[in-house]
Structure formats: structure tokens, C-alpha cells
Amino acid sequence: MTWTMAAPGVLFRRYPQDDITITVIRGTRGLLLVDTGSSPADAALIHSDLEPLGALLCVVNTHAHYDHTFGNQHFAADSLRVPIYGHHLLPAHLVEYEARRLAAWRADTSTEPDRDWRDVVITPPTALIRERTWIDLGDRSVELIPLEPGHTDGDLVLRVPVLDDGSGDTWIVGDVMEEPGPPMYGSGCFPIRWPETLSRLLDEVGERDVILPGHGVPVSRDFGVAQLAVLAATADNIRRHHAAGHDIEQTLGVTEEWAYSPAALELAVRRGFEELDRERE
Numbered sequence: 001m002t003w004t005m006a007a008p009g010v011l012f013r014r015y016p017q018d019d020i021t022i023t024v025i026r027g028t029r030g031l032l033l034v035d036t037g038s039s040p041a042d043a044a045l046i047h048s049d050l051e052p053l054g055a056l057l058c059v060v061n062t063h064a065h066y067d068h069t070f071g072n073q074h075f076a077a078d079s080l081r082v083p084i085y086g087h088h089l090l091p092a093h094l095v096e097y098e099a100r101r102l103a104a105w106r107a108d109t110s111t112e113p114d115r116d117w118r119d120v121v122i123t124p125p126t127a128l129i130r131e132r133t134w135i136d137l138g139d140r141s142v143e144l145i146p147l148e149p150g151h152t153d154g155d156l157v158l159r160v161p162v163l164d165d166g167s168g169d170t171w172i173v174g175d176v177m178e179e180p181g182p183p184m185y186g187s188g189c190f191p192i193r194w195p196e197t198l199s200r201l202l203d204e205v206g207e208r209d210v211i212l213p214g215h216g217v218p219v220s221r222d223f224g225v226a227q228l229a230v231l232a233a234t235a236d237n238i239r240r241h242h243a244a245g246h247d248i249e250q251t252l253g254v255t256e257e258w259a260y261s262p263a264a265l266e267l268a269v270r271r272g273f274e275e276l277d278r279e280r281e
């Protein structure tokens with residue numbers, strides 16, 4: 001496996017650990033790395049794989065989930081001190097969900113027997129993003145766009161404008177979209193608000209643009225529109241069952257109307273009901 005070009009100066013590489021897709025953007029000032037893997041060892045491997053491409057200038061986290069942030073400590077170490085950018089709500093998610101997840105995995109190693117979580121020190125981004133921000137890479141700039149709640153409430157996407165006018169922009173979207181399967185409802189997800197957030201994002205994406213999800217291969221805007229339909233149908237189902245006063249078990253019992261398996265939906269329905277309960281208050 002090696003780096004593959006998604007667009008001029010935008011390279012991605014898939015790693016077997018969590019099947020994560022790591023992206024790097026190359027400018028004359030250095031490299032911008034997107035996401036850090038699920039451990040300091042993953043991050044050290046990614047970092048050594050970057051060496052042929054140039055010097056690392058900065059890191060961006062697309063969201064807080066462990067497979068995207070648990071390598072942060074490698075880059076934040078005193079010996080490197082590479083700036084790490086992330087959504088301003090990302091640190092709170094790390095405390096509320098990822099720290100608990102890490103503690104649970106450490107307490108019961110049988111749940112993740114192939115992994116060693118002892119070395120992980122949860123490390124938040126060093127530069128928090130509240131509004132659209134540009135990062136100057138020298139011959140090009142990259143826009144950081146913090147999103148409204150969706151996959152989490154700390155999702156941030158990157159837009160890499162095209163260098164010449166031969167192709168479209170490149171979007172690096174974390175897990176707001178996924179390939180090959182539909183997006184996952186993970187810890188801290190917002191199943192009701194997610195479709196609106198993705199819809200607004202896709203409004204900005206052009207027909208010729210390339211989208212790099214946090215897992216899988218580059219996709220097109222059309223692929224995103226199809227995922228939006230799945231997310232919207234799921235949100236509609238959750239809304240309908242909530243309005244009918246069903247509990248989670250009753251809701252998941254009607255399997256034929258869902259695009260997901262009941263096991264994958266349990267968290268989506270629970271979180272969706274919580275969102276709808278808050279709307280009523």
C-alpha cells in the first residue's frame with residue numbers, strides 16, 4: 001500500500017487498522033495531515049510514511065472518534081509540537097465519550113483482544129476552530145469548515161480548492177460520509193440533525209469535486225446524495241416512531257423499514273429519541 005493521488009497535491013492512504021483513510025495535502029510550506037489513527041503507534045507509522053512527501057506543518061482532526069484522534073499525542077509531543085486543529089466542541093466529546101470508551105477497553109481487554117490501549121493519552125487539538133478558517137500551505141490554502149451536529153457535534157470538513165481549473169475541489173469529510181457502507185451511527189451522533197447538516201454541505205459540493213471520506217475510497221457528489229437519502233429515511237423513521245410513542249424495542253422490531261440492521265440502529269434510535277425529546281422541551 002502506498003499514497004494514492006485523489007487530486008493534485010492531495011494524497012490518501014488506507015490503513016488496515018479500523019480501515020481508516022488518512023489524507024495529506026502538500027503545499028510549498030509543508031504537509032497538512034488529516035487525522036492521526038487510533039494509537040501513538042498508528043501515528044508513528046503514518047508519520048514515517050509521510051517522510052518521502054516532505055515535512056509536516058500541521059494536523060487536522062475531522063472529529064473526536066478514537067480512530068481519528070488517539071494518535072494525536074505523537075504529534076503534540078514536546079519533540080514535535082505540530083499544531084493540531086479541530087472543531088471547538090471536539091475536546092468535550094473526548095471527555096464525554098472517548099475517555100470512557102478507553103477506560104472501558106482498558107478495564108475489559110476481552111472486548112478488544114487484539115489491541116493494546118495502555119499507551120494512549122487522550123490529547124485534544126491545540127487550535128480550536130469556531131468558524132471557517134483558512135490554513136496557508138504556501139502555494140495553496142485549505143479551508144476548515146466546522147459543521148453543525150451530524151456524525152458527532154464536533155465534525156469539521158476540509159475544502160481544498162483546485163490549483164488549476166482542470167478539475168473540481170477536494171473535500172475531506174471524516175465520517176459525515178462513509179464508503180463502502182452507509183455512515184455509522186457512533187458515540188455522540190445526531191441522527192435527526194445529520195441529514196440537514198449533510199444536505200447543506202452537499203449544497204457547496206460541485207459535480208466535478210472529489211470527496212474523501214474517513215473510511216474507504218474517494219467518492220462523488222452523487223454518492224453523497226445517495227447517502228443523504230439513507231440518513232434522511234432513517235431520521236424520518238425515528239421521528240415517526242417517536243411521534244407514535246413507541247419505545248426503542250418496538251421501533252427496532254420493525255426491521256423491514258430500515259436500511260440498517262437492528263444492532264447498528266440501536267444507538268441511532270436512542271440518540272434520535274433524545275434529540276426529539278429535547279425539541280419538545
Ligand SMILES: [Zn+2]
Pocket residue numbers: 063065151175186
Ligand atoms: Zn467517526
